[in-house]
Amino acid sequence: MSAQREMKEKNPWHMPVTIIITVIGVIAIVALVTVAVLQNRPLPQKYKYGIVLDAGSSHTALYIYEWPAEKDNNTGRAEQKHSCKVKGPGISSYASAPLKAGESLRACMQEAEQWVPERRHRETPLYLGATAGMRLLNMENSTASDGVFRAVEGALQKAPFSFQGARILSGQEEGAFGWVTVNYLDDRLKQGLETTGALDLGGASTQISFISDKFDGSESQSNSVAFRLYGNDYNLYTHSFLCYGKDQALRLTLAHQTQSGPNLISDPCFNPGYSSTKNYSAIYDSPCVSNRKPQGAPLSFIQEGKGNFLQCQEVVKNVFNFTHCKYSQCSFNGVFQPLLQGPFGAFSAYYFVMNFLNLTDTTIPLETVKQKLASYCATPWSQIMQQHPDVKVKYLAEYCFSGTYILTLLTEGYNFTSESYSDIKFIKKIKGSDAGWTLGYMLNLTNMIPAEAPDSPPLPHAGYVSIVTIMAILLLILFIISLRPLWPRCSKQPQIV
Numbered sequence: 001m002s003a004q005r006e007m008k009e010k011n012p013w014h015m016p017v018t019i020i021i022t023v024i025g026v027i028a029i030v031a032l033v034t035v036a037v038l039q040n041r042p043l044p045q046k047y048k049y050g051i052v053l054d055a056g057s058s059h060t061a062l063y064i065y066e067w068p069a070e071k072d073n074n075t076g077r078a079e080q081k082h083s084c085k086v087k088g089p090g091i092s093s094y095a096s097a098p099l100k101a102g103e104s105l106r107a108c109m110q111e112a113e114q115w116v117p118e119r120r121h122r123e124t125p126l127y128l129g130a131t132a133g134m135r136l137l138n139m140e141n142s143t144a145s146d147g148v149f150r151a152v153e154g155a156l157q158k159a160p161f162s163f164q165g166a167r168i169l170s171g172q173e174e175g176a177f178g179w180v181t182v183n184y185l186d187d188r189l190k191q192g193l194e195t196t197g198a199l200d201l202g203g204a205s206t207q208i209s210f211i212s213d214k215f216d217g218s219e220s221q222s223n224s225v226a227f228r229l230y231g232n233d234y235n236l237y238t239h240s241f242l243c244y245g246k247d248q249a250l251r252l253t254l255a256h257q258t259q260s261g262p263n264l265i266s267d268p269c270f271n272p273g274y275s276s277t278k279n280y281s282a283i284y285d286s287p288c289v290s291n292r293k294p295q296g297a298p299l300s301f302i303q304e305g306k307g308n309f310l311q312c313q314e315v316v317k318n319v320f321n322f323t324h325c326k327y328s329q330c331s332f333n334g335v336f337q338p339l340l341q342g343p344f345g346a347f348s349a350y351y352f353v354m355n356f357l358n359l360t361d362t363t364i365p366l367e368t369v370k371q372k373l374a375s376y377c378a379t380p381w382s383q384i385m386q387q388h389p390d391v392k393v394k395y396l397a398e399y400c401f402s403g404t405y406i407l408t409l410l411t412e413g414y415n416f417t418s419e420s421y422s423d424i425k426f427i428k429k430i431k432g433s434d435a436g437w438t439l440g441y442m443l444n445l446t447n448m449i450p451a452e453a454p455d456s457p458p459l460p461h462a463g464y465v466s467i468v469t470i471m472a473i474l475l476l477i478l479f480i481i482s483l484r485p486l487w488p489r490c491s492k493q494p495q496i497v
């Protein structure tokens with residue numbers, strides 16, 4: 001008993017000095033880790049916002065983007081926080097009542113005031129970009145398009161945001177910014193990965209944009225856009241076909257079918273049993289077809305559906321001109337196009353139409369897709385209406401035409417084959433943000449994509465915390481080992497009998 005007590009007394013771990021040193025050591029290490037971790041902890045997130053109005057030919061939509069405030073041009077990604085569809089038609093339809101174009105935006109602007117925190121309102125940039133509808137109106141009647149711009153500018157200046165102007169995007173910009181959006185959202189630009197081509201189908205124009213290894217811009221400079229993004233150089237091929245959006249293309253096919261000014265056309269692109277009276281002046285009231293209006297045509301004609309996909313395809317082919325090409329290769333209408341290089345993301349009306357037709361799966365062979373579309377086109381109009389009571393009749397009536405137009409544009413126009421068709425993905429959103437030109441447009445105007453790769457901290461925060469903790473534990477172990485001379489030597493000592 002007394003030997004045991006003696007040993008206890010000699011055990012340095014029971015000596016006050018050792019205990020104090022150990023406690024101080026442990027406290028110092030815990031304090032070191034805590035301070036290091038807290039000091040370098042990411043600051044609480046603050047967000048910035050940007051608003052873009054997409055004034056398309058068929059409608060206007062407002063998009064609100066949000067991104068972490070400290071990381072504008074670094075690692076944070078801008079994301080779509082909210083979107084609002086403006087009620088009514090596109091702003092170009094208000095040519096004769098421009099003030100109404102401004103008024104139409106009010107409801108969505110009020111929504112934007114709710115979605116962007118009030119303290120950020122004044123610094124939030126607001127842009128309006130108009131596309132093919134306003135391009136056509138400007139060609140047709142520039143006074144009217146100026147009037148529409150004045151009215152929408154007046155309405156947007158009243159908003160509490162930092163209005164940065166309303167303008168018409170060039171076709172090149174529309175194509176290029178759509179491509180930037182898709183690749184930015186997929187994180188392909190920052191990581192320097194292989195990029196995705198962008199296919200955008202609107203109501204009045206359509207864009208195709210992709211990187212082709214065979215394209216350096218020299219063969220057709222008007223189709224070339226050069227970028228330096230995150231330290232990588234890109235030479236993008238892009239083309240916008242004005243009048244080849246879905247609605248204008250329908251006018252082109254109707255113009256083709258009404259060349260001789262008949263009272264009745266039997267239209268293979270509409271379901272059997274569909275019948276509608278249309279005004280000649282309404283069809284030809286667009287610079288895309290105005291010069292083709294037949295002389296002495298009656299006021300109106302009756303369009304009757306025949307529902308024949310193959311015949312519809314023949315009618316649609318007529319809107320593409322393949323007779324001339326001054327380059328090594330062309331898509332159509334004498335426009336240069338390098339060899340297709342996928343993958344591709346196809347959005348806007350490509351998605352709306354193919355999604356309605358249940359044909360977004362491109363792993364299905366192209367022949368099967370055509371058969372399914374043929375069977376949709378042959379379905380009686382009464383049955384289609386019965387099956388889709390909630391779909392707008394205008395859209396519903398046009399899906400056979402639209403599906404046929406999309407397949408014809410892709411295969412005959414752009415030269416997609418049965419194999420390369422599967423390189424296309426019909427998409428609406430990427431990681432919660434709509435595919436379209438608006439995000440790319442805002443990123444460009446706010447300089448949010450740097451030309452050079454941003455400097456990033458050598459270690460992410462989690463890695464930093466782990467290393468500091470491991471080092472501190474190692475120090476503690478070292479410290480304990482350094483106290484070894486003071487360790488009790490009793491337990492393993494041979495017993496002397």
Ligand SMILES: Nc1ccn([C@@H]2O[C@H](COP(=O)(O)OP(=O)(O)OP(=O)(O)O)[C@@H](O)[C@H]2O)c(=O)n1
Pocket residue numbers: 055056057058059090131132133201202203204205206245246247348349352353395402
């Ligand atoms: N559920 C829907 C929604 C739209 N559409 C069609 O899709 C086209 C509009 O596509 P969108 O990308 O919104 O065109 P805009 O941006 O308005 O036109 P643009 O880009 O040419 O200016 C219109 O023809 C419209 O009839 C459709 O078929 N089904």
Ligand SMILES: [Ca+2]
Pocket residue numbers: 056057131201202203348
């Ligand atoms: Ca559009």
